[in-house]
Amino acid sequence: MSEPVIEVAGINKAFSGNRVLNNIDLAVHSGEVVCLCGENGCGKSSLIKIISGVYSSDAGSISIKGVNYPSLTAPQSINAGIQVIYQDFSVFRNLTVAENISLSYRVQKKKWFINYDFNRALARKALALIGANLDADEEIERLSVAEKQLVAIARAIVQDASLVIMDEPTTAITQKEIEKLFAVIRGLKEKGIAVMFVSHKLDEIAAICDRIVIMRNGKKVVDSPVADFETERIAYYMTGQEVSETPFEYIPAGGRPMLEVENAARSGEFESVSFSVKPGEILAITGQLGSGRTELAKSLFGLAPIQSGKIKIEGRETRIASIKDAFANGIAYLPEDRLGEGLFLNRSLGENFSSAIIDSMAGPLGLIREKRFEELSARWMEELNMSRKPYTTPASDYSGGNQQRIVLGKWLAARPRIFILNCPTVGVDVKSKSEIHEIMKRLARQGLSIIMISDDIGEIISTSNRVVIMNAGRVTLEAETNGITADEISRRILADAPRHGETE
Amino acid sequence: MIENILGRIKKMDRKFTQLAMISVFLFVLMTALRGDRFLRPANIDSMLFQLVEPGLFAMCIAIAYLSKGIDLSIVTIANLVGIVNGILLRRTVLPDGSNATAMLLACLAVSVLIGLLCGLLNGVLIAKVGIFPILATLGTQNVFMGIGMILTRGRAEGNFPKALLEFGNAHVGGVPLLTILFLVMFAALCAVVHKTPYGLKLQWMGSNSKASWYSGVDNVKVTLTTYMISGLMAGLCGMVIMARSNSAKADYGVSYVFQALLTCVLGGISPLGGRGKVYNVLLSLIALQILGTGFNMLRVSPLIRDSIFGFLLVISILLDYIAEKRRAEILNRRAVNKNETDPAGQ
């Protein structure tokens, strides 16, 4: 085989006490499409950042096209022909499409003066190459997510890349757009460009990749041609364990539902959504990005209230127009972006645990006694199986999985009756993940009503007793999980629903 | 007993020990250099007096910083209070001064009211309209100063009743009354920020406003409260300035803002929000006061003094930055070592 486009050996990296990469060796050859898999938090994003020179590795060597780079910088990486399309796309919100596409080209080619006509021409050419129909003069701020991704792809291919890395490029776009993306990737392959493709979706891996590399806990555990790899084993390699979780068994206790939603709608997001949850149930809600599942969850928490329909709690019709209303009715919400929306990273453990119930913690004179923080922390560290640390420890001293538990504990401390969890195990290590599942099951057995939003079909089957599938803002299926297969769920999620402006 | 105290000191944050050591060092240094003048009761007394105004302004900035904001309008609020009170006193106090005490109490009420209203305006512009704090308070700074100018035509108000000046110079047990009142307020603010639900919400909002919102914190209310407290303290400082200087002017003491920003950063209150302990501000205030008095005695001009303060600020930021980096590096190294001995990870 030819000389590798890139070869890394013995890469190590740690962040404020967490080791994220452990002796990684990897080589990618030209014209090859390599799939990089692994759970969130397995270190693949860090590896990508090291290859692109954004992070420097603590140890190890990197060589690109035979040239060794002792300390690779971002400009060196780009000049050597490595292009990354990040999950957040890394586009400039304040610049136009044309400029976004052409700017990195200009940096690389050291073109010191800007010719806007040239920018536009370059952008149009690149956009045409991937079949995207966008106005080159539009500001990025006004584009949709999929459109932003197209800009990012156009930007990558406009340069003479020899390796294009795509970090989960298919999570935010529709099936049709995925097909287009694959066509683009095949085109790159024909030109001898290597592609590193980050994805977990089996059908995608089989359809487009030559080789599969799986990472787990910062280590490379699989590196094999796709043809020789039993794709069913992917979950085992990713998690490092046979799926051993006992499925959740709901014991019907009778009585009226805790929460009933009838014909709920919010314009442009979801419509005529009805379902109910009984005490002790775990209801999973799933669907593609943009199916309205997250919006539905948020409206139940009062973040963006429903515009029509009814919400009943314990049979009583209730208006939930604000977070305050949700609190008053015992509804808690674990946000998807835990660091961003759930955790006070530089505040203490005690404060984080108490943040949803702080008003009830004040004693005489309105002062809070430290003792309360201590008691509260001790209690929830115990309940959530966390390693004991003083209650004054800042949340930033904990690992991702434990931070997840802190946020969980903060909501449980508020003693909710209905708990909505939005993707509770994304970015959590395997051990913590199954422990979080156990906690959820235990809470349900104690009579809590749980609504879990999730993409993870395995998780849905093993931890919920009922599943609601949404597609294009509507509920397309509601079923008991022990009567449905993973394939059926996945088929229903991906089913092409008519979208706005796509009628023929 | 002693072990207990040592243990407690160890538990205190690094910043506290650092600042305490610097203050003690400066104190000893000044005693060694100019002990005869520095330790004279009159000098100690005047230092205690001089603590009050910058101290009150630093308190305002401290809570604004904690909320991830800033309040540039504080000094102009104080001046506005002085001007309104001055006009009020000039018009109402009888020539024999018999109703002076009553009118001064009225002035106190007016100070509180104006302070709260000005703070409310800042809060509304920031929390409701959505203007960045630095811009909003830059605007109100001009507005408040402008109102003061319009009321006085740029002249100073002065000649306040004797009772006010006597109050300003009063001592209790040899300590200036104003300083005692300031310390009481300072302690109260520490308690409010670090021990009450509001104070914690304030810091959470500064740390991560989205997470605080999701936790049920009413960010708008917290912001309004914060700027109102800031305004209130600035208003009371207006009374202090009246009593201490016997005058009120629309553009008095503009450099106090810089001093307050500096005091808070040196005291470890992060302008990026949600980080720092208010009690440390008192220590940095004392350190700067000793330094300022020292410069005075060594006949360093005020401009050079400000310049040296600027240097101090940059150096302190630099030291914090290096310390933070070192800490992260040590943690990383520890993690790598740990993983090598324990390949299974945590």
Add this chain to the structure above:
Amino acid sequence: MKDERLKKLLLKKEFLSVVMIVLFSAVFGAVNPAFFTVVNLYDLLKVCSYPAIFACGVMIVLINGGVDFSFLWVGMFSAYSASKLFSILQAQHGFTAPLILIYAVCVLIGAILGSFNATFVSGFKVPVFITTLSSANIFMGIMFQFIGSEYIFPEQMPARMIAFSNTVFLKTASGVGLHVSVAVAAAVMVLVHFIMKYTLMGRSVYALGGDIAATERIGFNLNRVRLFVYMLAGGIGGLAGGIGVSNIQVANPYDFQGREMTIIAAVVIGGARITGGSGSVAGVALGVLLTNILSQNLVLIGVPPEYNKFVFGLLIIFAAAVQAVQEKFERERR
């Protein structure tokens, strides 16, 4: 289509200042016809000249994502040092420095001071306004301690600077001319506009103000971009200081003191976003013009001068509020 275009125009950040300038001019002109005379216009432009140059520097830093509070001391430091240097050379060695050399020295000193700012800002995770507030004080102290604090009077000033400050052009029939500093300001604006719009470094400033991580990822060296930003802003500040001093014909070290806010406000009123990533020279010109029209002409229509501050404050709040509401509207539209 036409609607769309109209909407875009209305949402343009500079639009507000244009409307307000037209509005205020109409009012001032209606109350006092003297407003619409060439003399008044020339006066206005002269008053705007060196603040506008300062404002260009402030804008560059603001686009990059920070509020610079040091620019006036950068300007004074450069101008005072240059004036002192060349006045000594002139008095003791009879060397009459050419104008271009004097201003080149101003720009050079400004750029050097700017590079200090860049070092402070690059290293620390502290808001720019805090670091530049400190550096402003540092510059001030160094100047007073090591360079001087006494006035340099017209008769001691470098002769070419004085001669330059007496130059006018575009004379009217009555012999009134436009001050030469206006031409310098215009030239600087054209240059800054060109740099910010048509060079890669200029665009990198916008990129950094928009998204720091993305800027690094496409291969810019962040420290180099920051060095460019602060050196350019510093150089512009130095030139502005030089022009300011020659306009007044006296190097008075206290002259610019306390005017930071007026100029920063003008830049923001002109539509530069306080959070970085957007701003234009046209907006800066409009903002400076607007603030000076107000401060110069309120007296003309019989408003006493003590109202200036108040009106100025209202103007800042109004402009900032409009921007905030616009941005809220944009966010909700998505």
